[in-house]
Amino acid sequence: MTQAPVNVTVTGAAGQIGYALLFRIASGQLLGQDTPVKLRLLEIPQAVKAAEGTALELEDGAFPLLSGIDIFDDAKQAFAGVNVALLVGARPRTKGMERGDLLEANGGIFKPQGEAINAGAADDVKVLVVGNPANTNALIAQSHAPDVPADRFTAMTRLDHNRAVAQLAKKLGVAVADVKKLTIWGNHSATQYPDIFHAEVGGKNAAEAVGDQSWIADEFIPRVAKRGAEIIEARGASSAASAANAAIDHVYDWVNGTAEGDWVSMGIPSDGSYGVPEGLISSFPVTTKDGKYEIVQGLDIDAFSRERIDASVRELSEERDAVKQLGLV
Numbered sequence: 001m002t003q004a005p006v007n008v009t010v011t012g013a014a015g016q017i018g019y020a021l022l023f024r025i026a027s028g029q030l031l032g033q034d035t036p037v038k039l040r041l042l043e044i045p046q047a048v049k050a051a052e053g054t055a056l057e058l059e060d061g062a063f064p065l066l067s068g069i070d071i072f073d074d075a076k077q078a079f080a081g082v083n084v085a086l087l088v089g090a091r092p093r094t095k096g097m098e099r100g101d102l103l104e105a106n107g108g109i110f111k112p113q114g115e116a117i118n119a120g121a122a123d124d125v126k127v128l129v130v131g132n133p134a135n136t137n138a139l140i141a142q143s144h145a146p147d148v149p150a151d152r153f154t155a156m157t158r159l160d161h162n163r164a165v166a167q168l169a170k171k172l173g174v175a176v177a178d179v180k181k182l183t184i185w186g187n188h189s190a191t192q193y194p195d196i197f198h199a200e201v202g203g204k205n206a207a208e209a210v211g212d213q214s215w216i217a218d219e220f221i222p223r224v225a226k227r228g229a230e231i232i233e234a235r236g237a238s239s240a241a242s243a244a245n246a247a248i249d250h251v252y253d254w255v256n257g258t259a260e261g262d263w264v265s266m267g268i269p270s271d272g273s274y275g276v277p278e279g280l281i282s283s284f285p286v287t288t289k290d291g292k293y294e295i296v297q298g299l300d301i302d303a304f305s306r307e308r309i310d311a312s313v314r315e316l317s318e319e320r321d322a323v324k325q326l327g328l329v
């Protein structure tokens with residue numbers, strides 16, 4: 001071990017994603033094998049006992065990198081001194097719902113959590129919002145944390161990214177590691193746009209390697225965009241282990257950097273790039289280095305892609321208007 005423990009706060013610790021996530025954080029997969037972690041778990045009072053049960057199991061894991069676990073039902077305490085905040089705790093959708101339908105139920109959770117982050121987080125805090133609708137919940141939290149740099153608030157579209165990589169690799173009969181530079185644009189919703197026109201497979205353009213526009217438009221894009229619903233239909237519950245895995249990937253890459261010649265997708269506050277209105281938390285292709293991310297610039301966006309990016313961004317603007325109406329931003 002080479003450094004002091006990093007404080008990692010996980011909300012919704014007793015939920016299904018929490019259960020899949022916490023053991024991986026404790027084992028060093030979130031930040032790296034040199035970095036000890038202190039877990040700070042936030043739950044609602046009724047679920048604190050279940051979180052305590054998970055903490056007992058974490059103890060039983062005897063993880064060398066886990067230097068402590070504290071459990072809270074108060075956001076201000078849970079986020080005091082936090083370096084990495086994983087905002088998972090929120091209601092999941094069930095069959096027949098869109099993620100945006102959760103806005104009213106879940107939006108209210110993120111205002112006090114933003115305030116608590118503002119009040120007590122460490123200067124280097126990094127925030128990942130997983131709870132749906134993730135992009136707009138991140139916007140809510142960010143808008144209540146004026147003292148924290150806005151770019152520290154991110155939303156998870158890495159699960160969509162990973163799904164798209166896996167579907168493309170399967171189609172082309174290649175390893176997932178051969179797929180590079182894939183992008184999810186827009187919202188973590190059914191309007192998201194998984195873009196393979198700049199992606200590469202074994203060094204070749206992925207869309208050309210597929211060579212079938214109708215597969216891209218009619219099979220690949222809807223399959224990825226609606227994968228969450230497919231999982232709910234099959235499992236009777238929304239994605240959990242794959243979501244936890246994506247949260248690990250998102251933070252690991254943000255902290256440790258992306259590989260040369262590749263990029264990842266993150267929901268981040270727009271700086272106006274690619275015509276996405278400034279301030280909306282939208283998914284972009286990003287590279288990361290030294291704990292900071294940068295939007296990949298200069299990609300050609302053709303009419304097919306433009307239309308899809310615009311549709312998803314329009315939905316984000318509508319969600320922002322809706323939470324303004326609710327007085328949440």
Ligand SMILES: NC(=O)C1=CN([C@@H]2O[C@H](COP(=O)(O)OP(=O)(O)OC[C@H]3O[C@@H](n4cnc5c(N)ncnc54)[C@H](O)[C@@H]3O)[C@@H](O)[C@H]2O)C=CC1
Pocket residue numbers: 011012013014015016017018042043044047088089090091092093109129130131132133134156157159160188238239240243
């Ligand atoms: N961005 C993404 O790619 C994905 C997002 N999700 C979302 O993640 C969220 C969590 O999903 P699950 O773990 O499956 O749900 P779950 O229902 O199993 O767990 C949620 C937990 O959050 C807790 N909670 C509720 N309000 C809270 C608050 N104010 N503070 C702290 N904890 C609170 C609940 O007590 C519960 O233990 C859902 O909104 C789901 O839709 C799920 C999969 C992927």
Ligand SMILES: O=C([O-])CC(=O)C(=O)O
Pocket residue numbers: 092093099132159227228229231238239
């Ligand atoms: O679909 C859902 O409601 C859960 C989720 O966000 C996903 O699996 O992508």
